[in-house]
Amino acid sequence: MKMNTDRFSLTVDEYLAETNVLFYLNDAVTQLLEHKEEYTQFGVVRYFAEYFTSVKNGNHVLFREFSYIKATPHNRESFIHIFWKCFRQIGKNGDLLAMSEYSSLLQLLCPDFPTEMVQNTARIVLIDDATDCLSFSDFIYSFQIQFYYEEFVESVSVIYQDLLSGKNPNTVIVPTSTSVEQLSGAANEEPDVQEGVDSSIFCECIEGLCERFKHKFPSIVAIKEILESSQRVSFYSFLMTLAKHEGVNQDISALPNKSDLLIDPEMDQELERLIAQVAISPTSNNSSSSAAGQKETSKKASPRKSLHQRKRIEMESDGSTEETDSSEN
Amino acid sequence: MAEKRRAGVAMSGSCELDGAFACESGVSALLGSSLFTLLESRPRDPVGFLAEHFAHLSAQDDDAGPEHQAVSRALWNLSLAHHSQRSAFNSNTRTAFDLLTRDRGAGVVGVRGRLYTEMLRCLCSEGGLSGSTAAPLLRRVQCHDHESVPFELFRQGVLTCAVFSDYIRASQCLYGSVASASDRPAERALGQAVLETLREALETADGDDVGRYLEASAKISPGEVAKAMAEAHPGNQRENPVMDAQEFEDAAAALFIARVRMVT
Numbered sequence: 001m002k003m004n005t006d007r008f009s010l011t012v013d014e015y016l017a018e019t020n021v022l023f024y025l026n027d028a029v030t031q032l033l034e035h036k037e038e039y040t041q042f043g044v045v046r047y048f049a050e051y052f053t054s055v056k057n058g059n060h061v062l063f064r065e066f067s068y069i070k071a072t073p074h075n076r077e078s079f080i081h082i083f084w085k086c087f088r089q090i091g092k093n094g095d096l097l098a099m100s101e102y103s104s105l106l107q108l109l110c111p112d113f114p115t116e117m118v119q120n121t122a123r124i125v126l127i128d129d130a131t132d133c134l135s136f137s138d139f140i141y142s143f144q145i146q147f148y149y150e151e152f153v154e155s156v157s158v159i160y161q162d163l164l165s166g167k168n169p170n171t172v173i174v175p176t177s178t179s180v181e182q183l184s185g186a187a188n189e190e191p192d193v194q195e196g197v198d199s200s201i202f203c204e205c206i207e208g209l210c211e212r213f214k215h216k217f218p219s220i221v222a223i224k225e226i227l228e229s230s231q232r233v234s235f236y237s238f239l240m241t242l243a244k245h246e247g248v249n250q251d252i253s254a255l256p257n258k259s260d261l262l263i264d265p266e267m268d269q270e271l272e273r274l275i276a277q278v279a280i281s282p283t284s285n286n287s288s289s290s291a292a293g294q295k296e297t298s299k300k301a302s303p304r305k306s307l308h309q310r311k312r313i314e315m316e317s318d319g320s321t322e323e324t325d326s327s328e329n
Numbered sequence: 330m331a332e333k334r335r336a337g338v339a340m341s342g343s344c345e346l347d348g349a350f351a352c353e354s355g356v357s358a359l360l361g362s363s364l365f366t367l368l369e370s371r372p373r374d375p376v377g378f379l380a381e382h383f384a385h386l387s388a389q390d391d392d393a394g395p396e397h398q399a400v401s402r403a404l405w406n407l408s409l410a411h412h413s414q415r416s417a418f419n420s421n422t423r424t425a426f427d428l429l430t431r432d433r434g435a436g437v438v439g440v441r442g443r444l445y446t447e448m449l450r451c452l453c454s455e456g457g458l459s460g461s462t463a464a465p466l467l468r469r470v471q472c473h474d475h476e477s478v479p480f481e482l483f484r485q486g487v488l489t490c491a492v493f494s495d496y497i498r499a500s501q502c503l504y505g506s507v508a509s510a511s512d513r514p515a516e517r518a519l520g521q522a523v524l525e526t527l528r529e530a531l532e533t534a535d536g537d538d539v540g541r542y543l544e545a546s547a548k549i550s551p552g553e554v555a556k557a558m559a560e561a562h563p564g565n566q567r568e569n570p571v572m573d574a575q576e577f578e579d580a581a582a583a584l585f586i587a588r589v590r591m592v593t
Contacts, residue, residue, distance in 0.1 A: 025360060048359070
């Protein structure tokens, strides 16, 4: 939550608006009023200290409603980070999950997380192949773009559709032989990779958008870099490249680079310890699964797994739930 | 917008009850004063600020080691704004001063010398200075334990330590550019030429402040430093041809400390 402008030259209202302080104070008071007795016993000052510490550390979004998670850039960043922390073991295991399964995972952390967001993410990733399942890293970087820059993605989509339908006269050069297909493609909002729009015009339009845009958007430098690398570009290939762009990922700073995405030595040690325990007493692993979340995860993954793999998954999801718990405190 | 609606529901549903609760439990007063404190110092990271602010307040309720707490809270206040944001920094210094004098009886003005010295030491180490670098400066600005430090002296001591930390960082950067590679020490002749330029820049003539700032920055401009380095003769010191980072830092620190008036 760093401030870009000189904070001492802002008016009080501007300073407060820029930092979302009033939003958090408002939420803290609302929570306090909802649980008056509990928190009054705990100590009101201590309650506020805990609340703001959790906002600072980013674990305040855990199990909160979607409208809260979405409300500020910091909340979005924190949610992406928590999702990664909780479920990266899935990626490590190399499992490909269906979109409905990713949706379930998201809903473990945020019960009313809309499936629409996951469907939009799927559109970004599934452009190349028709399979339903996705690797964890493909999913999470695309999800990040869709979720963190939601308003930006929507506005760019409108621009793209306008360009495709020829509202800007110099944009679409339609080869006659494929014109019918192209029209239908545009109507379905799923244009083919080969088609798309002229990159430089697309880029100009996006730049124009960013100048007056109130929400977060990726850095202009990154957008230019992506759009200057090819003459024509389709909407989803643009989003896909954005999702894979390391600079954009660093700006959001919720996730590590792709090479470090699945590295988690602490959890590996814990897993090895658990596996060693299981090897000694084979019954112990049944007793350790209790939380609803891990049951769901293992249940979903289980039909495709051999018995040995199933055991491993149960233990892994056990581990990640533990981590969730600890970050909540 | 959703949050406003939600808050709106909570407010309209049992508005009077909640309002009464907020007054009785002291929540209104607490939030009002916290918001005021926040706007007074305008920290870069307001959420982190509020987290620490409330943590300090709740620790005060526990009442463990009040003196140590006062020092750490004073230090925290001082860290909120860089000294180049001078009016914010002065205001934070005043807050720190008030915190450290709060428990003193009526009629006594100023911070206990012991607290003041301890705070300056912490300030230097938070500024990234090693104990050996900070020690000569602290000897000049510190007070006796039994003395009482008035505000103006307090402000000068704090400011001196803050500027000194920045100065040392800058001189480390300067050494970095004199040494051509990070793993090789700088040539002694070059190091001395740069230190000499630095000394001249610090020795500005008497006059108004603006004039002295301009004179000093002209003397230490990149062009002047480059000229001095070009004129240095590497052949002069045969026996000890290099100067390491610590030696350079010490020499630069000495130039600064010589200009700090001794507290009497």
